[in-house]
Amino acid sequence: MAHGEAQLSEESDHLEDGPQDACGVFGVWAPGEEVAKLAYFGLYALQHRGQESAGIAVGNGDNLLVYKDMGLVSQVFDESALNTLRGHVAVGHTRYSTTGASEWQNAQPTLGATPAGTVALGHNGNLTNTAELLELVRERVGSHVGELRYGNTTDTALVAALFGSYAGRTLQDSAAAALAHVRGAFSFVFCDESTLYAARDPQGVRPLVLGSLEHGWVVASETAALDIVGASVIREVEPGELIAVDADGLRSRRFAEPDPKGCLFEFVYLARPDTNISGRSVHETRVEIGRRLAREHPIDADLVIPVPESGTPAAVGYAEESGIPYGVGLVKNSYVGRTFIQPSQTLRQLGIRLKLNPLREMVAGKRLIVVDDSVVRGNTQRALVGMLREAGATEVHVRISSPPVKWPCFYGLDFASRTELIANGLSVDEIRHSIGADSLGYVALDTLIETTTVAKKDLCRACFDGVYPIEVPRAQHAGVLDDPQLSELPVDTPGGPEITSREAYVGTI
């Protein structure tokens, strides 16, 4: 799936077929630098992680100002907007909604009042104990505080309210106390008027990295965002770690014992190829997955083509290992997924053709191996196979650089409900038949894990094997509220209480 599919049309199956990222976060503390512009370029590098809204908050020691709106980073900010954001500390956010609708009130950074001032909070991930947090916020300060008062329905607004609920404590101490109550996946980047903070959940599900500038510090979802602002990568923010940066330097403390369960899907699709995760190049990992895929699912063919762009490194690896030539057979209309203009009904019927166009000269008369990163509903692959046959391909063999996606993600990635996942209930051959391919091969889960060089026990693989490392409340995820198979969810760790419905949570704020 190509990144950036969410915006074109919520009604188009073909264009909504891929997994949707959850958010990108960026923070910088750098006196003397134009921190808003650093945040802007950092967010630009993280645009693939969220394209619904963007925002930057800047602190100057006395005040905290936030600017946010619906749209892409380039649509939300211009030079004059950035020039109004002056200070020495900034946090930025690009959003794809998981909890809370895609609307202005829910754009981030989210503001909250603290005993000493204001906090601006950006969140990548998805919390699993929002009902418990809501109760806690109600008990401590009531639910008419901060952005909750203005209709913000995100789990992030609850955390911002919780941060402000500890009278007489510094934000650093309040955050450490509050974070001990928060369950689920979170990479938080936040600031007050003077200090930059970053915190990562004890499982470290979503990535978060720390970098340094000549006179400052940066935190970001991916190392690629550090590169783009000229920051050197220092290390990952550790699972269960809270970092604070201000004129007194960098301070680190633990708010929970680490139990690493990093997201395996970051390696497959979510992260940029020029990012490193756990010291491993994402691009190199994807090329290696392609090599292994060629060994596990060889086939005689004339040409290996990727589904651009996320299938490209694995296709390179497949071609390299198999000795079958690599070529471009599909051309991507790169910017069509980045528009907010709703396509007409006629255009919607074109589906995937709006985004990908076959190169007839390359594919006609050839036996093709088409490499993609994942299959969610199968609509994209079905349309692609049909399109390539129409363009003259004699055989279309589909190879997938991840195992079948059988389970939904509750930790900040929006695939689909379980019933919509094509691999839920269908065998590989039935999926092959459904998408119309001559053959279909997925890389094995253990092979994929090996290519990351991360220990299996330190990875979340729940969307592939259904073993959820953090307890999932049955009714929390909007996309699976009505899924009868949720009662079958295997869970391998104990956690917080169930909530009865997300609507109840929304309705009480």
Ligand code: SF4
């Ligand atoms: S369920 Fe899948 S996408 Fe979600 S965190 Fe786990 S590995 Fe990543």
